[in-house]
Amino acid sequence: MTNVFPIGSDTSNGSNNMAIRLFGNRIYSDQSLYEYLIEFLLVFISPKSDDKQAGVMSFHDDSLTEKGFEYFVKPQMGLKRFIFYNRSKKDVKIPIDEKAYKEIILLMQTKIEESGVEHDKAESTIEAIQDLLYGYAAVLKSRSWTAQSLLPIAPELIFCEAMINKKERISLSKSVDVSETDIEMKFDYKRHNFLARGGEVYYLHILQALESCPYEQKVRLEKLLKLLVTANGSHFSKLANWINDTWIDNQNIEVDKLWVKMKLGFIPSTGYIGCGKRTIDELVNFLSCEMHPITRIELFSKGIVFQIMRMMCVRSSEYVNIPGYAWIVDMRAPKSGKSVMRISSESYRKIEELFVSAINQMTNEYLDESADLGIHNTPFEYLSDAKKHTLNMFKRLGKEMQLIIPLRGAQERFSLSEDLVKFIVLTIIKPQQKMTFDMFLEEVYSHYNIIIGAKQYKNYAKEKNIDIEQADAFYLNEKEFQLFLKNTGFLHDLSDATSIVVNPYSEVTI
Numbered sequence: 001m002t003n004v005f006p007i008g009s010d011t012s013n014g015s016n017n018m019a020i021r022l023f024g025n026r027i028y029s030d031q032s033l034y035e036y037l038i039e040f041l042l043v044f045i046s047p048k049s050d051d052k053q054a055g056v057m058s059f060h061d062d063s064l065t066e067k068g069f070e071y072f073v074k075p076q077m078g079l080k081r082f083i084f085y086n087r088s089k090k091d092v093k094i095p096i097d098e099k100a101y102k103e104i105i106l107l108m109q110t111k112i113e114e115s116g117v118e119h120d121k122a123e124s125t126i127e128a129i130q131d132l133l134y135g136y137a138a139v140l141k142s143r144s145w146t147a148q149s150l151l152p153i154a155p156e157l158i159f160c161e162a163m164i165n166k167k168e169r170i171s172l173s174k175s176v177d178v179s180e181t182d183i184e185m186k187f188d189y190k191r192h193n194f195l196a197r198g199g200e201v202y203y204l205h206i207l208q209a210l211e212s213c214p215y216e217q218k219v220r221l222e223k224l225l226k227l228l229v230t231a232n233g234s235h236f237s238k239l240a241n242w243i244n245d246t247w248i249d250n251q252n253i254e255v256d257k258l259w260v261k262m263k264l265g266f267i268p269s270t271g272y273i274g275c276g277k278r279t280i281d282e283l284v285n286f287l288s289c290e291m292h293p294i295t296r297i298e299l300f301s302k303g304i305v306f307q308i309m310r311m312m313c314v315r316s317s318e319y320v321n322i323p324g325y326a327w328i329v330d331m332r333a334p335k336s337g338k339s340v341m342r343i344s345s346e347s348y349r350k351i352e353e354l355f356v357s358a359i360n361q362m363t364n365e366y367l368d369e370s371a372d373l374g375i376h377n378t379p380f381e382y383l384s385d386a387k388k389h390t391l392n393m394f395k396r397l398g399k400e401m402q403l404i405i406p407l408r409g410a411q412e413r414f415s416l417s418e419d420l421v422k423f424i425v426l427t428i429i430k431p432q433q434k435m436t437f438d439m440f441l442e443e444v445y446s447h448y449n450i451i452i453g454a455k456q457y458k459n460y461a462k463e464k465n466i467d468i469e470q471a472d473a474f475y476l477n478e479k480e481f482q483l484f485l486k487n488t489g490f491l492h493d494l495s496d497a498t499s500i501v502v503n504p505y506s507e508v509t510i
Contacts (some may be wrong), residue, residue, distance in 0.1 A: 005208050006069050011097060018362045018386035023315055024204065025265030027308065028196035029393040034138040036299040036308065038149055038158060039199025043153045043264070044225055046071040049455075052259060057155075057226040059207055059218065060264075067068045069204075069264035073160040077146070077184055078104055078247035079240055080159055084145035092166055096183050097172035104247050108366035129239065133157075138149050138301075139194070146187060147194050151297055154233030156240035160260065161195035162187040180257040191259045197265045202308055204267045206283075209276025221280060223510045224287035228300070231508075232293040248403060271315035278447055282427035282494055287430050290507035301424040305397050310448060312394060313351060316358040325350040327414045330453045333480035339473035344413035348404065355391040358437050414450075414482075418488060424448065425490050431507035437482060437491065437499040452456075453478035 004011055004024075011133075014020030048055025048071050055061075078100070085101045104128060106413070112122040136157070142425040146162040165188050172178050172186060210218050230237075248255065270493050286303065289296075317324035328347035331341045363382050385481055395412075398404030403416035416424075428443045429435060435443070441453040451457050454474035461468040485491035485501060 002076065002264040003269045004265070005204065005269045006266060007269075009069075010263075013264060014266075016365065016366065016382070018359055018382045019389035021366065022268075022358055022362050022386070022390065023202045023312060027201055027312070027389065027393065028192075028198055029389045029396070030387065031194060031196050032139050032141075033300045033305050033397070034149065034256070034338045034480075035196075036198045036202060036304045037297070038138065038152055039195045039197070040202050040304060041152050041199075041229060042073065042195070043071050043160050043200060043203045043230060044159060045158060046073050046262075048072070048413070058211060058222050059203075068238070071262050071264070072259050073189075074258055075160055075162050075185065075187065075189060076156070076240075076244050077162065077187065078251075079156075079244040080162070080508075082108070082243055082247075083130060083150070084148045086130075087134065088140075088145035088148060089142050090144075092170070094164070094166070094169045096169065096178070104243075107246060107250055110244065120255050121372065129243075133239075135175055142465075143194070144418060147510060148174050148312045151294065151296070152229055154236040154240060155229050156244070157233075160228070160262070161191070161193065163190055163191045163193060169187065180256045181257050184251070184253050185257060187261075190262070198308065199304075200265050201267055202304055202311075204264060205272040205276045205311060206279055208267065209273055209280055213228030213277065213280055217280060217284065220510070221284055221287075224284065224508070227508060227510055228287060228293075228296065234344060254369060268315065268319075271318040272311055275307070275311055275314045282307070282447065285422065285430050285503075286426045288507050289503065290295050290508045291505055292404075298449055299419055299423050299426075301426070302401050302419050305401065306403065306420060306448075309394055309397065309403070312390065313354065313449070316354050320354070320357050320361055322354075323463075324449055325354060326445070326449050326451045326456075328415045328457070329350070329459075329477075329481075331452065331477050331480040331484065332415065333415065333476040336473055336476040336480070339413060339470050341413060341475045343470055343473075344415075345411045347451075351394075352391060355394065356387075359386045359390060362386075416450075416484075418484075421484060421488065421490075424450075425485070425501060426503060426505070429503040431505045433502050434492075434502040437485075437501055440501040441478065452481050475484045480504065 011025070011281045014025045017026070030199060044059065045057055046055070047053060048060055052072055055071070081443065083099050085097065108126050109119075110172045112125055115121060117125065135149065136151045136153055137148065138151045144164055144244070146164055149159055152158045165186075167188060167303065172182060248258070250454050286300070287296075313324060326347060328340075328344045330344035333340070336411045358382070363386065372406050399407055401420060403420060404412060405415045405416060406412070424444060424447075428447055438453075438455070441456060444452065445456045446449050451460055452474070454477075457474045458468055458471045461471065482491060482499060486493075489504060491499055
């Protein structure tokens with residue numbers, strides 16, 4: 001694997017993984033919607049040099065990449081334990097973590113009592129703080145406390161992944177002279193089980209595209225991303241820092257050892273540049289909209305995955321060297337019959353075939369390389385795992401966002417949920433701007449390769465040499481989409497013949 005970005009990346013750990021070879025290291029099946037956003041922001045907010053200062057709240061640049069694309073994170077395990085420990089599953093109770101949890105609770109209660117608060121009220125205050133922070137949980141499931149996450153409402157609440165090595169933690173529990181630093185830091189931070197590099201892949205495709213974008217656009221995107229995680233989180237930042245700093249200050253912990261160095265993965269050098277430029281434009285538009293911070297985060301988490309799914313299709317088409325297939329959307333108009341449903345289902349089947357073709361071609365290429373080295377393997381060793389982390393993942397995430405319907409059953413096809421429609425509008429149209437409905441349908445096709453209306457389907461049918469006679473069915477489809485936009489506040493009728501799509505949000509001040 002030589003044709004990757006960044007140039008010179010270590011690709012050895014993905015050399016025999018077809019999904020990694022195809023899409024980069026790595027887009028992984030077990031990541032949740034929020035974890036792509038959390039990991040992307042974790043890279044963005046983190047220092048990117050040994051001095052732990054340069055590169056905070058910015059993308060890497062040439063001055064920060066002399067030693068490769070690195071970033072540095074603070075695990076903040078004391079704070080994480082304070083929020084999650086007592087409510088998470090525990091397969092094995094580990095004495096040092098039980099003890100550390102009780103110590104931080106007692107420590108925080110004592111701090112509050114020192115300010116003149118009665119003991120009972122101090123206890124209830126601690127519980128209220130825990131409830132407050134836990135109320136912003138993004139990823140819980142049945143995971144250990146070390147693998148749970150909060151919504152990224154403040155930089156201090158964007159946690160890196162940490163996994164428990166039970167054997168090592170139990171061994172530390174039995175040690176007589178175990179150091180407080182080891183108790184704090186002896187976790188596995190590089191296993192990539194849940195923060196599995198999907199956010200890094202997304203970050204890298206933006207970073208690659210920024211190389212050919214105006215410097216002013218990079219600066220604006222950085223300011224908007226910084227605003228996303230800081231504008232409404234100052235009280236949470238102060239609270240998180242107070243808890244974590246109190247814990248660190250009262251333990252015999254070596255502060256200079258509280259950092260973990262992470263290395264970014266890699267992406268294919270071709271395939272993502274075009275959609276990376278689209279992503280930058282779309283994010284600048286979206287993040288420029290003044291809206292409730294939680295709403296913005298929730299939409300962004302789905303939008304990132306939506307854009308990653310686009311990346312996967314664009315890369316697959318580029319790799320097998322065939323023009324891409326459109327996502328033909330069924331808006332489920334009541335009187336449209338089943339024509340659009342069948343066409344949409346067929347377009348989804350084409351996407352599945354595209355993924356299978358790309359996986360097979362990559363596998364054959366790898367087997368040819370291996371044979372030249374005297375290694376003989378069978379394709380079945382690679383195809384199942386590659387499908388799990390490509391096509392199956394695409395389908396799971398699509399169904400979770402209602403981009404692919406139905407949740408169960410036959411006639412799988414593309415559709416759009418309210419959140420996805422909202423994200424699409426806000427990424428295409430700048431705040432307080434508007435365009436005609438016909439123009440908007442063209443922009444949706446141009447940006448996302450999504451077909452909703454009759455005109456776009458006719459042009460696509462001619463291009464692909466498929467049945468153009470079904471185009472009339474799309475008039476009802478686009479009318480249903482028009483009604484959908486109107487009901488969600490994004491469309492105004494100027495006359496019987498003309499409607500405009502508007503972005504009603506004000507522009508943020510940066």
